[in-house]
Amino acid sequence: MHSFEGNRVTRHTGTEFPVFQAPIGLISRGALVGAVSAAGGVGLLETGSLPIPQLQAEFDIVRDRSNRPFGLHFLIAALERRPEQEKAALDWALDGRTKLITTGYGDPTRYIKRIKDAGAVTYHLTETLEEALRAEDAGVDGVVLGGAEKGGGNGADNLHTFALLQQARKRLSIPIVATGGIVDGYGMAAAFALGAEGVWMGTRFIASEECPWHDNYKQAIVEADEVISIDIGSRLIPKMRAVRNTFSEAVARGEAGDKSNPYAGDAMKLFYEGRTDLALVGCGESAVLIDKVKPAGDIVRDTVAEFWGEIDRLSSLRGVASRPLTPAAEA
DSSP states (O other): OOOOTTOHHHHHHOOSSOEEEOOOGGGOSHHHHHHHHHTTSBOEEEOSSSOHHHHHHHHHHHHHHOSSOOEEEEEHHHHTTOHHHHHHHHHHHTSSSOSEEEEESSOGGGTHHHHHHTTOEEEEEESSHHHHHHHHHHTOSEEEEEOTTSSBOOOTTOOOHHHHHHHHHTTOOSOEEEESSOOSHHHHHHHHHTTOSEEEESHHHHTBTTOOSOHHHHHHHHTOSOEEEEEOOOSSOSEEEEEOSHHHHHHHTTSSOOTTSTTSSOHHHHHHHOOTTSSOOBOOGGGGGOOOOBOHHHHHHHHHHHHHHHHHHHHHHHHHHHSOOOHHHHO
């Protein structure tokens, strides 16, 4: 019988599995969060883009679909520019409705006292060891550590997941949740071997049935054989990774697109009308590993099943290695 008993991430989140759905702004809505939560994963509802009545409606959708734990996410850089929304979101989120708050893209000390005073657990999204160490010093309970395989926000010299996790495990005492290049249980097993205690997947959940974006976007991910990294130049999103297509190649050459937003074009028409010719189909490198749009619950369950399958396979090598080779075995 497999269990995550003793896993610090599940102890913090109260969930069955340490599998997070990344709170990508406009996909982080009730149907998706509820499906992930119901399957035992860590669903995350973002708080930055909706007024409180609409946010409450999305929260209620999650609760209609699941009686299991889920969390709320604060994109600090977006909220700090809108003090009224920031205050309203904090007051609403920290009234006891959840025990898990995640934060990202900003200084975690901005909210840490209020979160702790409310009795909640908090994980902070980071991209470098330096950021992770600062978050630990600030008092967060865990960090999400993003390798440069992920879709957006990567600095030019950021480490990729394989090296970053090994660097961080030597210096951090709090739990690490890995993100970047992970879409399944094989990636999850690799991340755990390198020091992670959980995984955080974005691109994989874009290609889910519950994601509210257009099927053309999801299909572009499923069909992707290559991705491309494009300099966007903003403070938050220095680089954006996208499916390689005619539009993204033109943007990379400087012949198309508007880099005033990370999608370099009309993102709303991309998201909701499927116009992959008008904006970048943002994704992580892991898009090339996705071959099917699936229900979010299946993504969680399949990831966990694959993870334990790999752990069992690797564990079986101990038995093989401990037995002396016989002539028959050698043959």
